[in-house]
Each structure stands twice: as C-alpha cells, then as structure tokens.
Amino acid sequence: MSGAQQGLFARLKTDAAEAWRAYTTHAFVRALGDGTLPVEAFRFYLAQDYLFLIQFARAYALAAYKAPTLVEMRQAAAGMNAIFDIELALHVRLVERWGMSEPDLVRTPEAMETIAYSRFVLDAGMRGDLLDLMTGLAPCIIGYGEIGRALAATASGQAAHNPYRDWIAEYAGDAYQQVVGDAEAELDRLAAGSLTEARYPRLLAIFERATRLEADFWQMGLNAVAGG
Amino acid sequence: MSGAQQGLFARLKTDAAEAWRAYTTHAFVRALGDGTLPVEAFRFYLAQDYLFLIQFARAYALAAYKAPTLVEMRQAAAGMNAIFDIELALHVRLVERWGMSEPDLVRTPEAMETIAYSRFVLDAGMRGDLLDLMTGLAPCIIGYGEIGRALAATASGQAAHNPYRDWIAEYAGDAYQQVVGDAEAELDRLAAGSLTEARYPRLLAIFERATRLEADFWQMGLNAVAGG
Amino acid sequence: MSGAQQGLFARLKTDAAEAWRAYTTHAFVRALGDGTLPVEAFRFYLAQDYLFLIQFARAYALAAYKAPTLVEMRQAAAGMNAIFDIELALHVRLVERWGMSEPDLVRTPEAMETIAYSRFVLDAGMRGDLLDLMTGLAPCIIGYGEIGRALAATASGQAAHNPYRDWIAEYAGDAYQQVVGDAEAELDRLAAGSLTEARYPRLLAIFERATRLEADFWQMGLNAVAGG
Amino acid sequence: MSGAQQGLFARLKTDAAEAWRAYTTHAFVRALGDGTLPVEAFRFYLAQDYLFLIQFARAYALAAYKAPTLVEMRQAAAGMNAIFDIELALHVRLVERWGMSEPDLVRTPEAMETIAYSRFVLDAGMRGDLLDLMTGLAPCIIGYGEIGRALAATASGQAAHNPYRDWIAEYAGDAYQQVVGDAEAELDRLAAGSLTEARYPRLLAIFERATRLEADFWQMGLNAVAGG
Secondary structure, three states, X not given: OOOOOOOHHHHHHHHOHHHHHHHHOOHHHHHHHOOOOOHHHHHHHHHHHHXXXXXXXXXXXXXXXXXXXXXXXXXXXXXXXXHHHHHHHHHHHHHHHOOOOHHHHHHOOOOHHHHHHHHHHHHHHHHOOHHHHHHHHHXXXXXXXXXXXXXXXXXXXXXXXXXXXXXXXXXXXXHHHHHHHHHHHHHHHHHHHHOOOOOHHHHHHHHHHHHHHHHHHHHHHHHOOOOO | OOOOOOXXXXXXXXXXXXXXXXXXXXXXXXXXXXXXXOHHHHHHHHHHHHHHHHHHHHHHHHHHHHOOOHHHHHHHHHHHHHXXXXXXHHHHHHHHXXXXXXXXXXXXXXXXXXXXXXXXXXXXXXXXXXXXXXXXXXXXXXXXXXXXXXXXXXXXXXXXXXXXXXXXXXHHOHHXXXXXXXXXXXXXHHHHXXXXXXXXXXXXXXXXXXXXXXXXXXXXXXXXXXXX | OOOOOOOHHHHHHHHOHHHHHHHHOOHHHHHHHHOOOOHHHHHHHHHHHHHHHHHHHHHHHHHHHHOOOHHHHHHHXXXXXXXXXXXXXXXXXXXXXXXXXXXXXXXXXXXXXXXXHHHHHHHHHHHOOHHHHHHHXXXXXXXXXXXXXXXXXXXXXXXXXXXXXXXXXXXXXXXHHHHHHHHHHHHHHHHHHHOOOOOHHHHHHHHHHHHHHHHHHHHHHHHOOOOO | OOOOOOOHHXXXXXXXXHHXXXXXXXXXXXXXXXXOOOHHHHHHHHHHHHHHHHHHHHHHHHHHHHOOOHHHHHHHHHHHHHHHHHHHHHHHHHHHHOOOOHHHHHHOOOOHXXXXXXXXXXXXXXXXXXXXXXXXXXXXXXXHHHHHXXXXXXXXXXOOXXXXXXXXXXXXXXXXXXXXXXXXXXXXXXXXXXXXXXXXXXXXXXXXXXXXXXXXXXXXXXXXXXXX
16 A cells, blocks of 8 residues: 555654554563463453543543534533443443452552553543544554454464454454544544644654553553562 | 522523513514514515524434433434424425525525524533533523413414414424423433532523624514614 | 735735735724824723733743644744733823723723634634734734834924823834744744645635634724724 | 641641642652652653643643633742742753753653643643642642751752752742742632632542652653663
8 A cells, every 4th residue: 555545644654664563562562462461460461441531521522522523512421421331331341350340340440551651642632633642542543453353363362262353352352443443534524624744743742652651551560460 | 599509590591581581572583573574674684594503413313422421412412303304304394485595505604693692502511511501592482481381372473474483383392492491391301410609609600691692683584674 | 015025924924815904904004194083992902901911821821732843842932921020011001091900901801803813813723833823913913013104203202292102113123023034933933844736725814814804803992982 | 637627738638638648658759858869760750740731831821721810810920930930940950960952851751650640730720620639639748848948958958969859949948839829829719709618529529539640750760760
C-alpha cells in the first residue's frame, strides 16, 4: 500500500514501530498466549483493567462532548454504552471466575500505571481535539484487537488447557474486531478532516507515549508477582 | 414542608420565585395552553429546541465525564441515550408534522437565545462540578415537566382543537414526569454530598440565570413573529 | 494578495463579509464615532464589557491550559495578565468617569448578549483546540482594533467634543494595535500547524457566529436606551 | 488543636499520615539532606521536575479558568506567573550547574511518574471543582515546603559540602514558605466555601493518591541509578 493510501493508524504504528512491538509482544502478552502467565499476575491485571474501563468510559463521554457532529456524538455514545452494557459485565464474569467480586474491584486502589495511561489520554483529549483523544485511545482499542488475533492464531492460544483462552477469544472475536475496524475508520475520518503534516509529529507523540504506557500496564502485571 | 426537609429544587425555585414565574407562565406558554400561539412562533421554537437538544446531549456527556461514581455515570449516560434514542426522534416527528425535515433543522443557525442558555450551562458545569451542571439543567428538565402538568390540567390544554395538545401531553406524560422526578432526586443526592450554605448563593445564581435564559428562549419564539 | 499568501484572519473576514460589516459598522459604532451615542447606551455597554473582560481572562486561561508549547503558553499568560493588569484597570477608570464604580460593575447582572458571546467562545475552545478558541476570540481582539483605527481616522472620532474620544484612542493606539498584530500572527501560526481545507468551514462557522454575537453586543447597548 | 480549628491541610495530612510520611521522608529526600544522593539520580529528577513544572503551570491556568471569583482568578494567575517568571528560570540555572541545558530538558521524554502525577491532578481538577484541583496540588506545593524546612534544620542539610544545599535553601527560604502559607490559606478559604463531611472522603482520596504519586516521583530518581 502506498503512503498516500495508508490509513492514519498504519502510519502511526510504523513510525512508533519499536514502542508498538514492545507493547504487542510484551512478555506478559507472550505468557498469556502460551498459558504460562502466573494467575496472580493476571488477577492483578484484570482488577486494574476494570478500573481502567471506568476511565475509558469517561474518555468516551468526553468524546461525545467534543464531537463536532451528531454522527460522531452517536459513535462516542455507542462506545460508552458498550463499556457499561457489555465490557464491564464481561469483566465482572471473568473476575468472578478468578475468585474476585465487583465490590472487590471497586475497592482496589488504582495502580500508578492505570492512572498514568488513563489520565494521560483524558488530558490529551481535553487539551486538544477529538483526533488527539482518539489517537490516545487507539493503542488500547486497536492494539488489543491485534494482540487477540495474533494469540488466537497460535496453537497454545487456542489450547483447551490455556487458562487465558477465553480472554484471547474475546479480543480475537468478531464483535471486538468490528470495534477495531470502526476505530480505524474513525481515525481516518477525523484525520481527513483535520490532520496536517505540521500537526502529525504531535499526534505521533501522543500515540507513542500511549503505546509505551500500555507496555507499562503489562509490566505492572508482571511486577505484581515479581515482588516488584 | 419545613426548610430542613425541603429538596434543593424547591428551595431554588422559592428563592428565584420571580424568575421562575416569568419563565413558567410566559406569554408563549400561555398561548401554547390556549392554542392561540401563532404556528410560525411554534415552528421557530421547535427548530431551535432541536438544536438545543444536541447541546443538551453534550451536557449529559459532560455529566458522565464529571460523575464521581459509576451510579452517576450510568445516570448521565441514560440521559444522553434518552435524547439520542427518544427525544430527537420525537422532535423530528413533531417537526415533520409542522412541515419541516431533519435536514432543515440541522441547517438552521442557532439563535442567540439557544446559544446563551446551552453554552452558559455547559460552561458552568465545566467550570464547577456535577452539582453546578445539574443545577443549570434543572430549569429545563424540571420546568418543562411543571409547564406540561399545568397546561394539561386546563380544558384548553387538552382540547382536541388545540394544535399543541401533543406537545403538552408529552411533557405532562408519565414517561417525562419520571425524568423530572429522577432529576429532582439526583439534585438532592448531589446536594447531600456537596452543598454548603456558603456555596448556596453561587448555585442559586446559576439556577436563576438559567431560568431567565429559559424565559428568553420562549420570548425568542414570540419575537420570530413580531418582526422582533 | 494571492489566496496562498492571505492570512487566516483576512480569509475569514472575506468569507464572513456581511457579518463583519454588520459588526464593524453597526449603528452603535457609528454613533461612537460621531459622538451621538446616548450616554446611557455607553454606560450599559461599558458595564457589560467589564463583565465580558472577566470571561475573556478565563478564555486566555483556557488558552494557556490548551497551548501545545511553552511559547504559546507564555503568550496566553501574557494575554491574561494584560486583562488583569491593564484592561480591567482602564475600564474602572473609564467607568468612574461615567459615574459608576467597580463594585457597581461586579454587582451588575450579565446580559444575555454578554453570556452568549463569552460562553460560546469558551465552549468552542474547550470542545475543539487552541485554533478554535483563538478563532472565536478574533472578532473581539482584531475587530476592536479595526473599529478603533477606522473611527480615529475621522474628524469626529478625534474631535475634542466627542465624549468617546478616549475610548476610540485606546483601541486605535499603538499598544492595542500591537495586540491586534500579535493575534493575527498567532492565528497564522496556529493555522500553519493545524488548518486543513476540510476543517476550514467549521472554523468559519465559529468566526461568523462570534462576529454576529459581537454585533448583538453593540445592539444590546442601543436596546438599553430604546426601551428594548 | 481542636478539630474545629484545624485547617484542611492539617486534617488531610493526619488522615493520610502513612502516605505523607512515606513521601516526606522518602530515601531520596533523606539522601538530599545528607548529601549522599547520587548525582545521576538528582539530574534525572531535576529534568523530570522541569517537565512537571510545565504541567503545573497548566494546572494553575486551569485554576484561573475555574476560579469562581476575581480574587481567586488573580491568585491562580500569580501562581502561573511565578512558574514562568521564577521557577522555570531557577530550574534552568540549577540544571546548567549540573551540566544540562534547557533544550536538553525540553527534549527529555516525560517519565511515567511525571505523567501519572501531573495528569492525575489536571483530570481531578477538570472533573471536579477548584477545591479538588488545589487539593491535588497541595502535596506538591506544601510538601516541598515541609521537606525544605526539615532538611534545612539539619546540620548536613546546610553543610557547605552538601551539593544539594541550594535546592534545600530554595524550598526552605522565605519566598517559598510564603507560597506554602498562601496555599494553605487558600485551601481553607475554598473549604469554608464548599467542603462538606460527605465530600471529605473524596477529597482525602485525591490528596492521598497525589501524595503517593509524589513518593513515586522520588522513587523514580532512585530507580534511574539502580538500573530500575
């Protein structure tokens, strides 16, 4: 695909290739894929991801406030509703299977890594415009889809004995992949409206920083069992 | 009812009695009730109210961003969804009956009165906290319910020949009255959490100003046919 | 001047020519220039302009929060400081000459016109980025400079018997004209960074709306004496 | 001192005693005091603190936007000006003495710890009101004053051979201690206006979280030399 036809996400990913690789092939991700991730690392991650989802819903609310058209307002509202109606419920089910309850989650203090990524994106979005906000969310939304697909394509990622098989299947599944496709398309639509070459480096800085903070989020899970 | 038991809305309404009366018994309201409102005044009002609803949805999105708990986030999301799924559609149906289409509405420029009320509330909410925001929205949410009930209780408000009978019935109806009750209850819940006597005058100032801007919004409808 | 070399402000002014003319040659402006403006109209305007300046300072604070670089943060801070250290003091002196005091001003309720323009710009800026915010402020900052220059170039605008001579001289003066030049330059710098043709219509909509709200602000002064 | 007379800061500090102690007596702080802090740890800290100051200036800008009165707007503007006119310049001088230049600083990527604290406070302030914002800034503003005073009261903290003597003297000095006193007084003024017992736990949560993020900020300096 030529540069001119390349979507914004593909361009950002290419230009932040090292950070993207560190995030999407992090040791935590590889251990999810081969089923060797310590349960405690996953539980810690899952509780923090629940807390992150609440901030993520706030980010979609902010997107609805910022959206310049009704079409984009409705899209942001749909994203927020999906978190409230689907993702939080899925997390609670997953969490219960791992021996925690929703009240446990709500009482869990946010880790620094959770705060860093969520508040960075919220502030980047409030400071800039909707494109800044959605660029900050892209490593999360689109990256999870890429990770899910990659892990689901491996034997161990689908193996019956892999305790993280359901997590992988969720993000590799059609429903989530549709969310990913929508997010890529929205980035392109927003970029068509307001991306200039002079602005691109600032957007890349948001994307790269958010990607690194996602890698830190995985590392947080490993640190939880490493006495870190 | 003693002062101690009085809800926040009742207290605000009492303390801004003159502005409240000017708003809820405005000549535009009385003319809706007896069916004498010129069609052009209503059409102008309806188109502006459609544009206002879009800003109102942004205010609910802001409320979801600002909400300190999941309960309040979900409530704000429900308010936003109600606008997208119910109220905008109702407006489009009403508007079509009066000879306009949704594309006409979207093309209509916002009147100064529409801008003044909507942006005043959005800014008061961003500047302050969720209680400031919901106080600014109260004259709209709760006032329309009071006006609907009052007009529906009159013979002319229900009369088959009153061209505004459906509008009146909508705001007097159980579904909308439930919204009103929820809004009053949320104000009380927020006030229980963060209202002090020292703060009250600032809250009253927001309420009174918003109420006067609602009266200006009715006047805008009359001005549209008065060569104003 | 070719389109390619034309600055953003000049382009916006050309494309909103009718609104710009209605604002900069409003009857209130012409009456300032020939000295026939009723004193009561000017006093009403001046008190509202004082209240507007406070919101204007908030807009500069927002610009400092939103600024993507230290250079732009310092520029926004300088704008805010100029309001606090110079313009508010000038207004108080002017106001005292016309028989009012600062406490009178602070007690004056904001008129709908004051609310509409100030909150429209604040919300446009919070919703979008720094370019949206500065575009909304441009009719005020740059327009006053153009009006000041135009009136100062007339015999009656400089005449000793024109009671509004000092007001005209202030906005025609070198200090204020420097502010105007800086604002035009900053618009161009921001546009170089993030203006696309696809975005331009949205920017023009902000500019045109803000310009019309400025004309409404003049009209407010006339209405104050017309029983309006 | 009875609870009724106790200021808000003293109350928060008491209720977050363990976090406060961990922050103000962190190993990094003790090593500053006895002069044993590795130079590389200090240099890393100083560069990040420069980047933090820029976000801190944004927080003061946000405070000016949010301030409910002119008095508080001017106070916030003064805080922002102090960063631009004094603190950034001091940092640059300090940094140059340690072999770095301002361009080096601007190019330094923000560490996760810098992002976490700064964006947490900015978001807490945007989400809530001015009291939420100033509560989030209090551990930084007031804590540095307490640390400076404590270290300056020790022999090693004043010793000619302590390479961090100037840093200590700056925060122990009258000018900075005045800033601390002003910040405590403003917290009390804001609390008098809008603190309720029902709200206090939410405020404490912001304070405690911000205090822990400050301790993480010190730890970041140590990690920089520990291969961490």
